[in-house]
Amino acid sequence: MNYSVAFFTILFKEIRRFTRIWPQTLLPPAITTALYFLIFGKLIGDRIGLVHGVSYMDYIVPGIILMSVISHSYSNVVSSFYSTKFQRHIEELLVAPVPNYVILAGYVCGGIARGVLVGVVVAGISMMFTHTTILHWDIAAAVFVLTATLFALAGFINAVFADSFDDISIIPNFVLTPLSYLGGVFYSVAMLPGIWQKIAQANPILYMINAFRYGMIGVSDVQIELAFAMTGGFIVFLTALSLLLLHKGIGIKN
């Protein structure tokens, strides 16, 4: 049986979903990030001066782009897959001969697509405020896609366990957003006092943001290899967990 048809059916359905509701999915990040660049980058940033030898505006651009990728790849999968469960059209997939890995790949790639599209929109907005050039395209692109993959997988697992719409907003509001803000989007870890530097290093998002920053402007607070190893390790772990949950039918089947 040709599973690529099923995969592309899920993927295109997901892409149609978030593009159909673009005022909810693509417009808000454009407005929010324009405000970030205006307030933090332009108004406050001009008074901060250079960070690691680059202007504050250039320093925060990679972090803001990746923060958008994290939040949108996660929220796309968590809301879409939870709605699929809630409206019970998950049953359309379960009765059909679609292997679990195809279901997972379809939803995760849908999340990646939205994360990447929002990232590109935010990068485009940033060009209105600064003219950052990308120093290491390969590293920037790899971190961009791997981060979207990781958080799309995390969103999928959240949706599997969710029993109500409250359950799909708890993690983004109380875990992802704080970790993103504390992950060095707006500052360098070197600016933090002693013990806080150590605590900040326990935040996995810090590694992704810094690896992406290195890809874009060549500046990082962490080792790039460690960032890739950590992201890759999380992706492998979350993929295995997602497949196990689907196989057991947890949160999906009786």
Add this chain to the structure above:
Amino acid sequence: MTALSIKNLKKTYNNGFVALKGLDLDVQRGDFFALLGPNGAGKSTLIGIISSLVNKTSGLVSIFGHDLDKDNVAAKTCIGVVPQEVNFNQFETSMSVVMNQAGYYGIPRKQALLRTEQCLRQMELWDKRDVVSRRLSGGMKRRLMIARAMVHSPRLLILDEPTAGVDIEIRRSMWEMMQEVNKQGTTIILTTHYLEEAESLCRNIAIINNGQIIEKSAMSSLLSRLHTDHFVLDIARPLSVAPVIEGYDIVLNADTVLDVAVPKSHGLNRLFQALSEQHIEVQSLRNKSNRLEQLFLDLVQ
């Protein structure tokens, strides 16, 4: 060849409720099969297991010879399911709902478009193909679920109360559609609470109660077990009290309508003769269509 074979199927839910207690069932290819049972008897659990929506505790299920565990893809390809409640994405058009399902079955787009058109036309929904599915009427939504279930040309179609809550006209047209699908060679398993529906459409029947099959036979042989037939008689002149005729139970339903229970041992000739002797002229006669209901209640109580 059996379309569906179930051996010693058991299901215990996490809360300890035993829904199926070692159920055995065979449905032959080409059959129009009724699966009846009171609420909570285990019908939905059984259909859920066959359609891979519920994990079984133990037992074997095979569809056209394909084991649901070992030959999952082939088994699933043989089944189409029409659930009790609407379960499609209500923000998508009718066309997308059916097209997506074709995609899940691996049907290439060109072929899927053709099949989608065929199925929507057969269910008289082609002119609604671009309508967002939540805007369809209740009957149309049910027909859309049938079209979706048929898009991959399943050999076994499971219809779980497909006509619940639809008006008589739509129900009749859905009966015709189901009969047409069955005539084309698709095996149909139907669950319904409208026993008249089962009696009119199905050739074989199983009754499930407390997680077990308590009766399985041909519809005709089940109905032949009835010792009494019920008839409604329209009479020419109004009566104030029901006539008394030995051996028949007669109730005056309205002043010109009699409900009569006719024991098979007595027959209708004696009844008409006795009515004639009492100068009661019968204008018309019809069978009261609750025969299966009576048997059903006898079996499950």
